[in-house]
Amino acid sequence: AQTVTQSQPEMSVQEAETVTLSCTYDTSESDYYLFWYKQPPSRQMILVIRQEAYKQQNATENRFSVNFQKAAKSFSLKISDSQLGDAAMYFCAQTDSWGKLQFGAGTQVVVTP
Amino acid sequence: DVKVTQSSRYLVKRTGEKVFLECVQDMDHENMFWYRQDPGLGLRLIYFSYDVKMKEKGDIPEGYSVSREKKERFSLILESASTNQTSMYLCASRTTGQINQPQHFGDGTRLSIL
Numbered sequence: 001a002q003t004v005t006q007s008q009p010e011m012s013v014q015e016a017e018t019v020t021l022s023c024t025y026d027t028s029e030s031d032y033y034l035f036w037y038k039q040p041p042s043r044q045m046i047l048v049i050r051q052e053a054y055k056q057q058n059a060t061e062n063r064f065s066v067n068f069q070k071a072a073k074s075f076s077l078k079i080s081d082s083q084l085g086d087a088a089m090y091f092c093a094q095t096d097s098w099g100k101l102q103f104g105a106g107t108q109v110v111v112t113p
Numbered sequence: 114d115v116k117v118t119q120s121s122r123y124l125v126k127r128t129g130e131k132v133f134l135e136c137v138q139d140m141d142h143e144n145m146f147w148y149r150q151d152p153g154l155g156l157r158l159i160y161f162s163y164d165v166k167m168k169e170k171g172d173i174p175e176g177y178s179v180s181r182e183k184k185e186r187f188s189l190i191l192e193s194a195s196t197n198q199t200s201m202y203l204c205a206s207r208t209t210g211q212i213n214q215p216q217h218f219g220d221g222t223r224l225s226i227l
Contacts (some may be wrong), residue, residue: 009153033213045203045218052213086178087136091155098163100126108201 002027004094006104013082014112020067021077021107023092029053033095034068036076039106040088049088051075079109087111115140119204119219127227132191134222136204144218145187147171147179150201159202162187163209172186194226 004025006100023095025034036048041063051068063083079086092104103110120135130197138145143164158171160179168179174200180188187206191198199225203214 006155031212037218043201043221045205047208047215050215061184067201078126093156097117099207099212099214099216100146100158100161101156101216103157104149105153105155 002029002094003103004102004104006092006107008107009035009105010108010110012110013079013086013113015082015084018080019082019109021079021090021092023075023077023104025073025092025102027073027076027096028095029096030038031097034066035093035095035101036066036075036077037093037103038086039084039090039091040042040071045091049052049077051089071083073081075113082111084111115142115206115217117204117206117217119202119222120219121222123225124225125225126191126194128194128196128220130194130222131223132194132226134189134191134202134204134224135187136141136185136189136219138217139185139205140206140217141142141184142206142217143184143206144216145181146205146207147177147187147189148203148205150174150221152213154201156161159189187202194221198224199226202222 146161147159162181204219
């Protein structure tokens with residue numbers, strides 16, 4: 001069975017600063033993808049970034065980047081130059097070979113001016 | 114852009130009622146999913162469907178059933194609603210093929226069972 005663990009229920013960051021959200025996972029699959037989704041108060045789940053398990057290079061999307069450590073089964077998300085619009089619940093998720101997602105419990109990001 | 118539409122944003126029902134949650138996607142996606150979201154638990158998969166008339170149980174199917182008569186529509190049914198089914202319900206769809214294809218989500222239905 002797959003499990004995804006997010007150990008930080010809430011993280012606070014000041015505008016323009018950097019925050020890192022942690023995520024660990026456990027799987028026996030050899031081929032999988034990892035995702036970070038953002039859920040603002042509007043409730044719409046938005047894909048932030050994705051990482052292929054067989055790629056060593058860490059994915060980057062503008063101010064969002066990941067630190068993927070395959071051996072440690074760790075997949076952290078770094079938000080640089082934080083903005084008020086980054087305030088949301090962030091979910092780490094792993095897909096299996098069928099495309100099903102296993103989600104972590106989520107981390108609430110609070111951005112203060 | 115992919116559009117996944119859930120029929121209700123908020124819904125209040127009574128214990129014992131049969132409840133239907135509807136989800137429609139406009140991108141001809143083969144795969145559709147129903148999740149339940151609870152604080153501290155993240156999203157948990159209830160049922161999913163790989164194609165029309167196909168359905169598979171997820172991690173928490175008890176008390177739920179689904180219907181997929183048309184490709185674009187995936188319905189979640191609470192056969193006899195109970196208070197412990199009060200939750201946020203999210204529908205998602207994705208195209209089949211490579212596992213890197215992300216799921217696209219609706220805006221969720223916040224369901225209260227009284």
